[in-house]
Amino acid sequence: MIRLIRYEFIKQFCKRSILALFVVFSLANLFKIYGEYKSYSFLTDGNGERSWHTLHWQLYEEYRGEITPEKVERLLAAYQPLVEATSDMTASTATDDPNTMTGNLYSDRNLLDKYFVTPMQYFYEYSGQSEQVANRARQSAALYGERGAVYQQRESGAIYNLYAGRTIPAFAYREMCNYYLNYDFSIILTLLLCLYGIIGTFVSERETQMDMLLLVSPNGGRKTTLAKILAATLFLLLTSLWFSLLDLIGFAVSFQTLEGLTLPVFAIPNFAEASVNISIFQYVLLSAALKCAGAWVIGMLWLLISMFWKNALLPFVINFALCMALIVSGAACAYSNFSKVLNPYSLLTNRVLLGKTEFVNLGGFPILTWQAAIWFALIAGLAVAVMIYFLSAENCHRCVWRAK
């Protein structure tokens, strides 16, 4: 069986066109990531002595690590005079002021504000805010307990468990992680590449009428179908993993750092309500796993649709349209918990699941949306795979044998 899977994998996915697309899409992805860095980071002004890039990393050495009162005081001692000097907007706008770090007072204030004061303030205040949430959740749970609302009590309990004790003890550079976690472009590339790879799995046999021949082979029929499903699964997982890895490499190379990966994921502002208490690096791994699950279930759907056609054109267009429908409906229903769970595309853009603490009610138990989505995806994917297996033509040898 393993040999069969290997053959199928080599036959279907080790084609020159797929490898060429892999290279082209990977390069496009890297260019896009570099474009994000150039467009959105303020640290792209070169390595000059007074550039933000140089100064930021110098200052960063001073403030990185555990947030201590001394560090906060030192930072505020540098920042407050700048705020006072620039508050009435009458300070000099000269760009060669020797008494400043960057050559300009406003620029100094902006540098400290953007990269040190605002993030450190957020980190510092976060534990208080999450404590407040935990307290409110505990009070709500007590209230629901009195009123006999069991589901709501459980939900509040789950929120309490998630938020109690959340803290961001250390200061680290978070810009790279912020853009990495909000990056979506590679999903489109993954989907296009997977679609191209998957579409030929059954169709190419039919186009060449090899499907008839396969049926007479002892390993043909459903055994080949199973091998195809497994080979396709392997391809989907590898493609998805590759782009997850490439994204991380791309961002790390563009921003020239891996700093921030040890921060908790809720250190990124739009993950303040994250439903997981893990570090960003762990989040990267979890996100890659969720992306694999999303790509796999969408891939199985494509495979199912493509097995009814004799050439690749219409299934490709239909699958592409299905994909666009999932993307558009995913964006339109981003606020509905159930549609998020049911839409496999949300596993690909998994911050809509992991970035918010949202539950769905399954039999009276609150299940976090990302957990529900992954279970749903696995069950749906398996169901579709089973359907493909049983809908495929049976081996003629076995039919004859069974008839006898």
Added chain:
Amino acid sequence: MSVFSYEWKKLMIYQRGLCYILAALLVSTVWLAATDRPQNSAMEEYREEYEWYLERLDGAYTEEKAAWLEQEAQAITEARYTRSRSQESYYSGQITAEQYERQIAEVNTVLAHEHGFEAVYRQYLYVCENTGNRYFLNTNGWAGLFSAQTLDFSLFLVILILAATVFCSEYSCQMDALLRTAPQSRKSARSKAVMTLCVVFALCGGLALIRFAFFGIKYGLPHGEYPVQSIACFGGSTKNVSLLAAYLILTGLRCFGSVYLAVLLLFTSVLVKKYALTVVIGVASTLIPYIGLSRQICYRLPIPLPFLLAAGFLEGASSVEDSLTGEPIVTFSERSPQELLALLVLSAVCYALMVWWVLRQNTNCWQSGKKLVRRHGAAALGLLILLSLSGCSVAESANGIFNSSSQSVSETYSVIYDDQTRTYALENRATGALTDLALSPLFGAFSDGESIKAVYMDAPYIYYMSSRTEQYVDRVGSYNSTATQVSIVRLDTETFEEQVIFEKITDSGRSLLGIDYTVGDTWMFLQYCYGFFLNNDSLFFITNDGVTEVSRNIQRTQVLDIPTKGNIAFDGRTIYFINENSLLTAYDTKTHKERPFRNVVASDFCLTDQGLYFINRMDSDCVYLCGRDGVGSLKISNDPALSVVYDGEKVTMILKSDGKEVVFEL
């Protein structure tokens, strides 16, 4: 029959090309009809009043028009003041009924078109920014017509099918080798290519024509000769083009783009000879630049995408403010006609080369033939089923009493609003325990952009309207944009189950995968809404401009002409309010009929189970009680009152003389 007609029959009939074309036309028309919303809802809502002003202002800006408009603004403000003064004088007995009628009649002639004035004044402010090329006209038709700034996916998919089939179908059954042995092989290839390109051109033109007809019929497309800058999306353009010419140019460019895409697909299909690879190259060459590159770069590339989008060729430069430094960042610089021409020429050269290559590859060369494989054309077009933004569930009948001037109360709960913190809390009337709304412990914890804007109670349900503003300042793809989402949540006070029954993003600017697009301003009013009530059929939102009714099934909006300065009451079917002439009025939400109570002239009122308590302006502001049909007025108090409020249990009036509260137990 000629080769052309054979090919026509093969591609359009047997391979169902016509079927796909008709499906694309049908889907586009249905989608357009189902999803279209006016770009400026005020112009549509008060069309007659707006057009009254437009008759006087239509065309270019002149000093006289501006002066007249400012004069009109002044007159309307004065008329509003005169009306309230006349009412005051009449109800306090200083003027006779005849004088009052005469004054009101005069005032009403000035105020007859006041709603339209708001829309026209906004347009005036827009025109004032550049009076040279911004004209007054009803913009809804043209703005709708030009609003299609994103890729037309139905057209894109049909081009993929039509163009990829042409040669790939021959390759898939190895007919290509046989065709090349035929004496007319070049002619056959030429026929195929010409036919495909003509069909794609016709399809794109047909879609443009359908849009033109649709907006022409629905809103009208007046004054095609006015400058294109009259429409907000082209406001910054420096090109001297009329509206009609702009649409023709855009249509021409889109047709060119469609044909260019078809040529690219024909070329790719001849090159790679495989369906899947042809289509994936076609999709990738369009979609990857579309999502991955900025518009600035897209409109410089000699690929089909910029021509398929086209709108950017006529747009002006745009920029956003840097979130940190406040400096402008150019997001799109205007494309000059010379640049467009250069891009067109370059694209046309690529186009010609690709056509030449396609024909060359299909010329006789007496290659060896292989056995033919029987070909079947299998076809079906999957329709995009796009889910609507949100749905409304049917709730139980609403028959609670609602007064916008006071917070609602049920037997078990009352709603308390804290003026200081601007938060709502739910008070259990039995225990006195307070619960903050919304119930989620996360609500408002990490963001200042989350708030409860209004609460409506209909025991055992409490409905609250939450607003959530998200800023994407740091986000990739949507630079510096914000989105506000308004939801109405139903909370069951017995089981504490929450269910979202209505949800909308209020901003007209949206972004998906970094592609920015705009929708009409239909839901913008939700941002300014400060109260709401509902029944099984509709939701009613109270804003300063009136009450907006939203049907729960088809989500159609309609502004009801109800002044919202005073109290608005609702009993599940009828809305009670005080109209412009101070008459207490009932509006039936089923029959959509308004009925002023002739004998009830009130300065304030409240709805209770017993009937309507009101402050009678005809009787020195004493408090009266009448039935819900306005009959059977009964004097309740001899003291003049300032206001009268019902809190679910008792009616409280504040005395005019000393501001003391007097309570009537029911």
